[in-house]
Amino acid sequence: xxxxxxxxxxxxxxxxxxxxxxxxxxxxxxxxxxxxxxxxxxxxxxxxxxxxxxxxxxxxxxxxxxxxxxxxxxxxxxxxxxxxxxxxxxxxxx
Amino acid sequence: xxxxxxxxxxxxxxxxxxxxxxxxxxxxxxxxxxxxxxxxxxxxxxxxxxxxxxxxxxxxxxxxxxxxxxxxxxxxxxxxxxxxxxxxxxxxxx
Numbered sequence: 001x002x003x004x005x006x007x008x009x010x011x012x013x014x015x016x017x018x019x020x021x022x023x024x025x026x027x028x029x030x031x032x033x034x035x036x037x038x039x040x041x042x043x044x045x046x047x048x049x050x051x052x053x054x055x056x057x058x059x060x061x062x063x064x065x066x067x068x069x070x071x072x073x074x075x076x077x078x079x080x081x082x083x084x085x086x087x088x089x090x091x092x093x094x
Numbered sequence: 095x096x097x098x099x100x101x102x103x104x105x106x107x108x109x110x111x112x113x114x115x116x117x118x119x120x121x122x123x124x125x126x127x128x129x130x131x132x133x134x135x136x137x138x139x140x141x142x143x144x145x146x147x148x149x150x151x152x153x154x155x156x157x158x159x160x161x162x163x164x165x166x167x168x169x170x171x172x173x174x175x176x177x178x179x180x181x182x183x184x185x186x187x188x
Contacts, residue, residue: 042134043131
């Protein structure tokens with residue numbers, strides 16, 4: 001079973017009240033190092049077989065047609081989830 | 095300005111009505127290759143300086159205390175966003 005990861009964020013010029021609420025709450029928890037927070041969405045699309053270029057193309061279509069609202073959101077990533085996980089762990093340990 | 099990426103997903107045993115709604119809508123758009131969809135959250139935490147190990151530790155604390163509800167959600171990644179972006183592009187081109 002392959003998994004495609006789709007990540008969607010509010011466009012930079014769009015107000016993001018959820019992100020602002022998080023940013024306001026962090027100092028109350030004693031976490032004072034952060035100057036801004038943006039909140040978006042993360043989808044995992046599961047396919048039967050491996051994540052082929054055709055699957056990624058379908059996922060990109062899904063991202064643009066359904067997962068993101070192009071008026072207010074950007075699709076920031078459409079990637080093979082397992083490759084991304086490995087990369088994230090490599091990044092986290094760097 | 096550094097950015098920390100925090101990714102949160104519903105636990106596998108938790109029903110995910112948003113993901114189910116997306117999974118049901120995909121075939122109506124002619125996208126029939128996907129067998130399941132899960133929907134989670136993606137946060138970008140912005141810091142003044144670079145993303146140091148201390149910043150990542152603070153972000154991990156924020157993720158556990160505020161960004162995820164540990165009863166129903168897992169924190170699946172807390173990484174330097176710029177490193178993750180590079181890795182994602184490397185993964186996408188692979």
